[in-house]
Amino acid sequence: MTNITPAISVRGLCKSFGALKVLKDIDLDLAPGEVLGLIGPSGSGKSTLIRCLNMLETPTDGTVLFQGRIVSPKFHAKAPAIGTGELRRKVGMIFQHFNLFPHLTVLENITSGPIRVLGEGRAEADAYALDLLAQVGLADKAQAYPAHLSGGQKQRVAIARALAMRPEVLLLDEVTSALDPELVGEVLEVIRRLAIGGMTMVLVTHEMSFAADVASRVIFMEQGKIAEEGSPDQILRNPTSERLRGFLSRFHG
Amino acid sequence: MYNWDFYAIFQSFDLFITGVWVTFLYTAGSIILGILVGLATCFARLSRFWWLRLIARSYQELFRCTPLLVQILWAYYALPMILGITISNTMAGLLTLSLYVGSFYSEIFRGGILAVDKGQREAAAAIGMSGVQSMRYIIMPQAVKNMLPSFINVSIMQLKNTSLLYVISIAELTYMTSVVTSETYRPLEAYSIAAILYFAMLFPLTQLADHFERRMRRSD
Numbered sequence A: 001m002t003n004i005t006p007a008i009s010v011r012g013l014c015k016s017f018g019a020l021k022v023l024k025d026i027d028l029d030l031a032p033g034e035v036l037g038l039i040g041p042s043g044s045g046k047s048t049l050i051r052c053l054n055m056l057e058t059p060t061d062g063t064v065l066f067q068g069r070i071v072s073p074k075f076h077a078k079a080p081a082i083g084t085g086e087l088r089r090k091v092g093m094i095f096q097h098f099n100l101f102p103h104l105t106v107l108e109n110i111t112s113g114p115i116r117v118l119g120e121g122r123a124e125a126d127a128y129a130l131d132l133l134a135q136v137g138l139a140d141k142a143q144a145y146p147a148h149l150s151g152g153q154k155q156r157v158a159i160a161r162a163l164a165m166r167p168e169v170l171l172l173d174e175v176t177s178a179l180d181p182e183l184v185g186e187v188l189e190v191i192r193r194l195a196i197g198g199m200t201m202v203l204v205t206h207e208m209s210f211a212a213d214v215a216s217r218v219i220f221m222e223q224g225k226i227a228e229e230g231s232p233d234q235i236l237r238n239p240t241s242e243r244l245r246g247f248l249s250r251f252h253g
Numbered sequence B: 001m002y003n004w005d006f007y008a009i010f011q012s013f014d015l016f017i018t019g020v021w022v023t024f025l026y027t028a029g030s031i032i033l034g035i036l037v038g039l040a041t042c043f044a045r046l047s048r049f050w051w052l053r054l055i056a057r058s059y060q061e062l063f064r065c066t067p068l069l070v071q072i073l074w075a076y077y078a079l080p081m082i083l084g085i086t087i088s089n090t091m092a093g094l095l096t097l098s099l100y101v102g103s104f105y106s107e108i109f110r111g112g113i114l115a116v117d118k119g120q121r122e123a124a125a126a127i128g129m130s131g132v133q134s135m136r137y138i139i140m141p142q143a144v145k146n147m148l149p150s151f152i153n154v155s156i157m158q159l160k161n162t163s164l165l166y167v168i169s170i171a172e173l174t175y176m177t178s179v180v181t182s183e184t185y186r187p188l189e190a191y192s193i194a195a196i197l198y199f200a201m202l203f204p205l206t207q208l209a210d211h212f213e214r215r216m217r218r219s220d
């Protein structure tokens, strides 16, 4: 991993909302093909961290690099830069509350990015969207509106919408937290297949057994810092520190 | 018992037709201009430049907090004196009506845009849409649905507001009715007809507003 350019690097990242310091000096490297699980108590800054990776939040300080190119405001003459627009074309995000476009059909939700942003033709975009819909098991829903889908179906459409941009990295923020328990499985199954397919992902989750299953590395965040970091075995199955055990025990009992 | 007599009135019915047509023209013209002014003002108020927000805000408050009648009279009598130019009654009337309704539209537009869930803007940004694309393809289509009922209601008011143009002798329906009255000496009949004509123009619009309101509530 030493001489491969990381998909995303973070150096000295800080983020404050007013006086509230939410991220404190975060360093992080995400290797291509890696699935990084991000866990931690509510308010520890997990969402803020991944939202800094595609600039939905503007870092207060520090550097974010995408494939070695500088994104964040602090300009380093050494590295080439990448604009927010290009970054977001290459880094997809999936939200807890789906955020599908309610005035567009499922198909239009998926093709809006390729058509408006990538400039693809409608026929080409439609074909790929239908292909993606089949992959997430929703081939028959192309013409439906989001309001007529279940939560699990909505989230699978949201995944297809992100994939339609052919992203190199996916950011997933508690994508199953808003779902009824019986719908969680179908979404996790789609993510598992992406992981097996080699997609680079950052996965904020409260599904510890799922993280243990698909993540190649797990980070435990606490109060805006990376408190612990290691393999799923180290972090999730054999936690040593008191605070990590305390945190994890809430997900078993 | 009053003896209704519509004979003389019907003789001058073409005057009513002119009045309806002119009323329609001022309504439509000021709504179109008002939409443009309202959009510009709305985006100015959402802008990150404080001086743009200040200008927009001042304009809104000026026009929302003074009576339209005073604005019309001011534009027709005072403004030409200040600027040292002549302003036709058409110009003064159209300008004032447009700026007046624009100040209300701008707030409706702004409310409609702000009512769209902020997750929508984030989702659009996350697939790489620019601010303009996100506004055009994602936010606006949803905002329009939010604001349609209030938009129609203000537009209905706007048609009624045109009757104030009477004071600067613009040939809209109220003014034409006064012309008919002075020709026929039948004020009761003339103003009754005027009321019916206003009603006939507006009733379909209130029904339309209701329709959109019901549809909005259903899709929630």
Ligand SMILES: Nc1ncnc2c1ncn2[C@@H]1O[C@H](COP(=O)(O)OP(=O)(O)OP(=O)(O)O)[C@@H](O)[C@H]1O
Pocket (backbone or CB within 6 Å): A017, A020, A022, A040, A041, A042, A043, A044, A045, A046, A047, A048, A049
């Ligand atoms: N836009 C914002 N303005 C002000 N404070 C914010 C904003 N976004 C997040 N915060 C605060 O930053 C802190 C970290 O929030 P964040 O959403 O990153 O936590 P999280 O780890 O994702 O928590 P959760 O598990 O509940 O999602 C919280 O205290 C939150 O209130």
Ligand SMILES: [Mg+2]
Pocket (backbone or CB within 6 Å): A046, A047, A048, A173, A174
């Ligand atoms: Mg969160």
